[in-house]
Amino acid sequence: MTNHSFALNELALPDSFHFPIDINGLDKQHLLDSLRSMVLIRAVERKLAAAKREGLIGGPVHLGVGQEAIAVGISRNLRATDRIFGAHRSHSHLLALGSDIRKLFAEILGKYTGHSKGMGGSMHLWDQSVGFLGSVPIVAGTVPLAVGAAMSARLSKSNDVAVAYLGDGACEEGIVQESFNLAAIQKDPVIFVVENNLFASHMHISLRQPRDSTARFAAANSIPFHVVDGNDVAAVYSASSRLIEAARQGHGPGFIEAITYRWYGHVDWREDIDVGVNRSQSDVEQWRSKDPVRRLKDALILSKCLTEEVYSGILHSANSLIEDAWLKALADPAPPSDSTLKHVYSS
Numbered sequence: 001m002t003n004h005s006f007a008l009n010e011l012a013l014p015d016s017f018h019f020p021i022d023i024n025g026l027d028k029q030h031l032l033d034s035l036r037s038m039v040l041i042r043a044v045e046r047k048l049a050a051a052k053r054e055g056l057i058g059g060p061v062h063l064g065v066g067q068e069a070i071a072v073g074i075s076r077n078l079r080a081t082d083r084i085f086g087a088h089r090s091h092s093h094l095l096a097l098g099s100d101i102r103k104l105f106a107e108i109l110g111k112y113t114g115h116s117k118g119m120g121g122s123m124h125l126w127d128q129s130v131g132f133l134g135s136v137p138i139v140a141g142t143v144p145l146a147v148g149a150a151m152s153a154r155l156s157k158s159n160d161v162a163v164a165y166l167g168d169g170a171c172e173e174g175i176v177q178e179s180f181n182l183a184a185i186q187k188d189p190v191i192f193v194v195e196n197n198l199f200a201s202h203m204h205i206s207l208r209q210p211r212d213s214t215a216r217f218a219a220a221n222s223i224p225f226h227v228v229d230g231n232d233v234a235a236v237y238s239a240s241s242r243l244i245e246a247a248r249q250g251h252g253p254g255f256i257e258a259i260t261y262r263w264y265g266h267v268d269w270r271e272d273i274d275v276g277v278n279r280s281q282s283d284v285e286q287w288r289s290k291d292p293v294r295r296l297k298d299a300l301i302l303s304k305c306l307t308e309e310v311y312s313g314i315l316h317s318a319n320s321l322i323e324d325a326w327l328k329a330l331a332d333p334a335p336p337s338d339s340t341l342k343h344v345y346s347s
């Protein structure tokens with residue numbers, strides 16, 4: 001396991017890890033697929049930022065632009081019968097599994113064709129066909145649900161795993177520690193993926209935690225862990241593949257801490273405000289140049305597996321897919337007024 005000091009050191013510095021990622025000996029087709037997926041997720045979130053700015057979206061959207069390598073690296077080890085859970089910033093978690101973009105847009109636009117029939121918005125996503133069992137805005141709320149889903153997989157001997165995506169801020173919720181403990185003692189096949197973007201809302205981790213790495217919580221519960229550069233899709237993929245395989249074999253939970261940064265403020269489209277007192281414009285600029293998409297693209301170009309022309313084609317097809325999905329979602333129907341109480345529980 002890496003990083004026993006539980007200090008992130010250069011992984012958390014804005015001016016390190018700018019270079020193309022190391023793809024030596026890796027399957028190039030696999031990496032090209034990862035690139036396509038990251039480009040698509042980026043383009044979806046850029047579209048959402050623009051639409052929010054134009055006032056076309058009613059509810060809040062929490063964007064993960066800059067963090068795409070994590071969900072893509074993890075998801076390439078998953079299958080549709082696995083059980084994936086997210087939280088308030090989960091567009092990438094859902095889309096990296098191959099979920100339908102139009103359905104995501106429809107939910108965010110409040111259309112009846114959306115995941116939660118247009119009544120949940122960006123933070124209530126769900127698509128069982130790809131294994132995504134849900135996201136909710138209650139920070140850490142889905143972490144114990146992932147442990148429950150893993151327990152069910154273990155009891156039914158299915159070899160499936162659960163994945164709980166959570167933030168560095170979510171680790172400050174007590175239920176997360178209880179979930180780690182329970183998963184460890186029961187040897188449940190669950191992978192906890194901490195997207196450590198150094199911020200919880202507007203507060204930097206140095207103002208909230210005595211150490212900037214959250215992996216010590218895994219160590220405290222004897223859960224095997226890896227701390228990785230979250231802007232390196234190959235690093236995320238290989239670290240998670242070992243833990244996921246071990247979980248499938250019955251060795252219990254695993255923990256990945258992926259260090260990254262979100263380019264936008266905590267919520268919605270603004271980059272210039274809502275970013276916290278310690279997040280200077282120069283930090284944001286430097287983190288933007290640690291772009292996970294650019295670092296993979298450059299590595300593929302250097303190794304002659306990609307040309308600028310082919311890359312332009314990838315961008316172009318992502319954008320046309322998205323425009324098409326957006327127009328269809330815009331034309332989708334709103335929920336009928338008599339449906340508002342149909343899909344809620346009451347006692």
Ligand SMILES: Cc1ncc(C[n+]2csc(CCOP(=O)(O)OP(=O)(O)O)c2C)c(N)n1
Pocket residue numbers: 088089137138139140166167168169170171197199200201266
């Ligand atoms: C139980 C709970 N407490 C507080 C909030 C308000 N809140 C929403 S997101 C957030 C910060 C979460 O930070 P982190 O887990 O690091 O995720 P990130 O936003 O960085 O992706 C907070 C405090 C909430 N939604 N739920």
Ligand SMILES: [Mg+2]
Pocket residue numbers: 167168169195196197198199200201
């Ligand atoms: Mg965070």
